[in-house]
Amino acid sequence: MTTATLPNVTLTTQANVYFDGKCVSHSFTLADGTKKSVGVVLPATLTFNTGAAEIMECVGGGCEYKLAGSDEWKSSGPGERFSIPANSSFDIRVAEQYHYICHYG
Amino acid sequence: MTTATLPNVTLTTQANVYFDGKCVSHSFTLADGTKKSVGVVLPATLTFNTGAAEIMECVGGGCEYKLAGSDEWKSSGPGERFSIPANSSFDIRVAEQYHYICHYG
Numbered sequence: 001m002t003t004a005t006l007p008n009v010t011l012t013t014q015a016n017v018y019f020d021g022k023c024v025s026h027s028f029t030l031a032d033g034t035k036k037s038v039g040v041v042l043p044a045t046l047t048f049n050t051g052a053a054e055i056m057e058c059v060g061g062g063c064e065y066k067l068a069g070s071d072e073w074k075s076s077g078p079g080e081r082f083s084i085p086a087n088s089s090f091d092i093r094v095a096e097q098y099h100y101i102c103h104y105g
Numbered sequence: 106m107t108t109a110t111l112p113n114v115t116l117t118t119q120a121n122v123y124f125d126g127k128c129v130s131h132s133f134t135l136a137d138g139t140k141k142s143v144g145v146v147l148p149a150t151l152t153f154n155t156g157a158a159e160i161m162e163c164v165g166g167g168c169e170y171k172l173a174g175s176d177e178w179k180s181s182g183p184g185e186r187f188s189i190p191a192n193s194s195f196d197i198r199v200a201e202q203y204h205y206i207c208h209y210g
Contacts, residue, residue: 003118005117009116011111011116011133013164040119
């Protein structure tokens with residue numbers, strides 16, 4: 001079951017553009033002030049660093065990811081989530097599109 | 106004065122990806138059901154076709170645009186808007202980034 005829509009959010013209108021546009025996201029906050037973002041990764045292999053811990057929830061397409069310290073690529077598809085610790089990193093590779101919600105903390 | 110945030114919207118989590126990612130947007134609806142989107146155009150010269158009429162509101166960066174039937178490129182920066190008729194088209198060229206809200210109708 002994927003999360004298709006998110007009601008009652010405050011949307012930041014400027015996009016976040018990473019890796020020359022290979023990843024584009026828009027940030028938003030919930031009514032309680034919790035910050036999240038929705039985004040898409042286009043065909044690429046990228047390394048993301050985390051500050052806060054993150055949970056990546058797939059809402060369309062898919063990816064393969066490899067957490068720092070692991071040598072195993074795992075796949076993540078619609079409705080699936082994976083977690084990245086704070087102050088860490090992960091590699092992600094996308095063949096077509098990976099649409100996600102990023103939850104922090 | 107640019108529109109930095111939009112309160113109380115229902116956000117569609119999947120992105121819209123156009124022109125191999127040269128334009129990426131996320132759709133949302135207002136509490137009254139009005140549909141809009143926020144997006145970004147990356148460095149490119151593109152042609153967009155309209156179904157419904159559109160108003161493009163710049164919320165960051167800038168672009169040059171040329172409406173169908175015109176041979177004049179005009180620039181649009183933060184806080185500025187331009188309108189495109191229904192069933193028409195416009196060319197847009199972006200040197201860095203053009204962040205926008207697309208209003209329909």
